[in-house]
Amino acid sequence: MGRAPCCDKDNVKKGPWSPEEDAKLKAYIDQFGTGGNWIALPQKIGLKRCGKSCRLRWLNYLRPNIKHGGFSEEEDSIICNLYISIGSRWSIIAAQLPGRTDNDIKNYWNTRLKKKLLGRRKQSSINRLSSTNPDANLAEDSSSSQALSNSALERLQLHMQLQNPISFYNNPSLWPKLHPFQEKMLLQSLSESSNPLMQYAFPSPQQGDEQKVDIYGQLVDSETLQQGHPKFSNSNVAGLENSLNAITSSDSSIPFTNGNHVMDLTTVPRAGMVEKSDAAAQPVVSNFQSELENFLNSKSSGFTAQEDQIGEFDCFKEMNGSRGGMNWWSNDFETKSASSNSWDSTSALQSEGMFQDYELGYTM
DNA sequence: AACAGTTTCAACCGCTCCTTG
DNA sequence: GCAAGGAGCGGTTGAAACTGT
Structure with missing residues (x-):
């Protein structure tokens, strides 16, 4: 009932x-x-x-002071940054952007920003798989493509772009153990991405002679990429990385900044949707690692459908449904990464956070 | 001009969580 | 502690607008 x-x-x-x-x-x-x-x-x-x-x-x-459309680059950065860190918590993200609503941001992300940052690769991946890949009949299964478009993978991709893009994309040993189909699709997705860093790491034979463009569609050459693309070394992106480190660091005293926008991470979580009764013991925001782990363990309907078709895979037998696979992934990467322990997106938000702003944003 | 395909975004849906009695 | 009802959230839908052929 x-x-x-x-x-x-x-x-x-x-x-x-x-x-x-x-x-x-x-x-x-x-x-x-x-x-x-x-x-x-x-x-x-x-x-x-x-x-x-x-x-x-x-x-x-x-309600008064609502803004529609006309998102600035700074707002783009904030949205992107927060999405990587906390996922689709649109109300929290909206709280950091005065005058913006969660619905507006959600629509903006889904229809524009995601494409702008990740490139329009999904459809081309599917098309290419279906035309060249013997597993195409499985790969083009809608559940599979949906699984790959999971926000966890999007966040992984965005996260790596900001953290240590060249080394990560260039070094498959740093990647998580994926299901063979997932890995295949991820590889192709990355190699076909319009993002110059991914194109640099995975030069596509079909695209070998093409000029590369940055995330804003501007031309950029390989040398620039090796030396550091201006778009990725300017203060804007530095601010993003700083923000990401702040939000993922256990040191909540690091200010959460983006350019000249300083976010208050030193206030108490808002009572309500985010703060559960046992919030002290639970992450306020989803843990990216566990989210990815869930995805890889594929309890989701998307992969279940595939399992019905093709049965159990050896890689999952090896993982034995345990956390081992992801532990290997996260620990190994953390030791290799020169940057912060960026997989734990919970601590800063959990202990302190942006939730006061969130509350303010919804106070009428 | 007409049509098809794509994109945008306002609105709805169903769920979870919180409050209250 | 429990149940009922309201608030708020994220995901999804579908009509309108836009773009390409």
């Missing part, structure tokens, strides 16, 4: 809001506030809308 619906779904209007509805809602909230009860609000003002719909409309469009 499911829970009772929050409203009478037969008697509520759905779809786009009219200017009249907007005006009613705005006028009421401006005058009386939400009254702490969104469910009852539409009845009070004679709107045939679900309370949740009113709340969403107010938070995303009607």
Whole structure:
């Protein structure tokens, strides 16, 4: 038995809001506030809308000082940086960007920023696999491609770009043990990426004579890449790395900065969605390592579907479903990496954090 | 001009967590 | 401690706008 619906779904209007509805809602909230009860609000003002719909409309469009579109590069960096560190916690990310809503950022990430940073490689990977790879019938399975587009892998890819891109992409021994299909797809995805660093690390035969472009689509040559591409050595990216180190470091005193934007990581987590009752013992944000581990262990539906088709794989037998595989990966990489223990994205956020800003962002 | 394919984004859905009685 | 109901969240959908042919 499911829970009772929050409203009478037969008697509520759905779809786009009219200017009249907007005006009613705005006028009421401006005058009386939400009254702490969104469910009852539409009845009070004679709107045939679900309370949740009113709340969403107010938070995303009607409340004052909302910005739409026109994301700056600084905002891009913040979004990217936080996504790498904490994943799709859009409300937390939104709290760091005044005037932005979680919905807006989520849409912006999914439709633009992700493509801008990771390149449009998924479809080409699938196409190429299906035309050249004997395993194409399996690889092009939608569940497989969905598994590869998992946010954990996106974050891995972005993370490595910022941390130590050349050495990581150039050294397969540093990579995690992937399922053969996953590894194959990851390799092809990386080699086909429009990102110059990946192209440098994995020059594609088809692309060998092509000029390389940076993440902003500007031309860049190999020498520049070896010496350090300006885009990756300017203060903006330095700020990003600094931020990443801060957010992943156990030393929460390191300021979380991005350029001249300094984020407050010294406040207490907000009570509510993020801080659980036993928050002191649990990471507030997902642990990237465990997320990746879950992905690799493929309890997800995506890989289960493949297992139905092709059975169990030796690599997973070897891993024996234990944490060993990922421990090898994380520990080994940590010792080899010159940078911080960047896999643990939890500590800074857990102990202190950006959650006060988050709270402020949602305080009306 | 017409059509198809792609992208964008507002809105909805269903879930989890919190609060309250 | 438990259950009910509300708030808030992330994922997804689908219509509109845009772009390419």
